[in-house]
Amino acid sequence: MFSLAINFPTQKFLQAQSKVGVLAWIGLVALITHIGILYLFINVFKWGLAGAAIAYDISAWGIALAQVVYVVGWCKDGWRGLSWLAFKDIWAFVRLSIASAVMLCLEIWYFMTIIVLTGHLEDPIIAVGSLSICMNINGWEGMLFIGINAAISVRVSNELGSGHPRAAKYSKEMRKAVAKLAYLLGITMILNSIQPVISGVAVGGGWQALVAYINLFCYYVVGLPLGFLLGYKTKLHVKGIWIGMIIGTCLQTLVLIYIVYKTNWNKEVEQASERMRKWGGQEQDHLSTDMNQTNIYITT
Known part of the structure; x- marks a missing residue:
């Protein structure tokens, strides 16, 4: 850590x-x-x-x-x-860091909670095993778009200024369970080709606090409760939990796309320039220059 x-x-x-x-x-x-x-x-x-x-x-x-x-x-x-200027307006960076941490934790905990919920279904070994296999495949596929996430977040910000896994792995029941989840895996892969990219734009734009609230609502108010209801109150079981996850992720993606579409990028550039002047020490330079000019005028 x-x-x-x-x-x-x-x-x-x-x-x-x-x-x-x-x-x-x-x-x-x-x-x-x-x-x-x-x-x-x-x-x-x-x-x-x-x-x-x-x-x-x-x-x-x-x-x-x-x-x-x-x-x-x-x-x-x-x-x-190292320079003492690094501590200038440090609380602005602290607030941004906390917002980023909350945003990421809400997203990671969302998927971990789904695993916990799945572990309480009937035949939990098959349920958790099949879901884990699909999530691993989804993770491999998502690496490309996580890379795009990292690249686009930097680009935008720069531009703005059970102990026997092998036995379960090869069982017929496990293969059948994974096959039943295959179409949901396909939908998740499609979302993973969009969501990390849009999130990268949001991170590059400095909207971590806003995205944290969006994640909180879409994942924990919509996705998890809906997945719990579909998984435990219907006969969908693990498929129901994953459907709830997909709906939460889809809602989050749509909200972020709408925000990006409605963003006034000229205003964002002005705000980024203002932050650069403030955090880069340029305001102090401008203030010193103005004071020197004033002293020269008074002396004259």
Whole structure:
């Protein structure tokens, strides 16, 4: 967790500087190293689950430290060292960070809650297993659009200024359950090709607080209650829970599309410029210049 607190800010900084190639190389080296460490800890040292956790910690800290070293050593144009100006109007950044955290947590907890609800259905092993398989496939497919999310959020902001998984995996019941969810998986994949991109626009525009409220309503007021009713009060079971999830995600996507469509981008540019003047210390420079001009006028 502490490594991620270093990883994410430096990652966003490098993305904003268009240093994505460096991130890709760091990730590739980390992946190769991680595979080797995993094999060593699990197969050679026989550390089991603890070995996998230690390997993950080593890889996570390796990525974070590599990004910090690159920022400090090779980003001379974007990094001029520590400065007290970084603490100017710090609460504006804190508010934005809190809004971003709430926005992401609401979205992640939404999917985790669906897994918990599914675990209380009849035959929970098959229900949770089939849903997990579909969610993993959905996650693989969604990686492309999560990448677009990261790219478009940077672009917009720059432009504006049970212990036996293998037995369950190959069972006939599991294959049938996954097959029944296939069409819902297809719908979710379509939504995943739109929702992360629109969310990237929202993040780039600095609308994290607004998106947090939208996520709260669409996911927790509409999606989860509807999924609970369809899953427990009808014969749809796991399909009902997923249908509720899809409806919540679809509603969130439609609301974000409407907001993006109605946005006055000229006004957003003005607001972004104002933030740059305020947070970049330019207001202080303008104030000093005005005072100097006034002193010259009085002296004259």
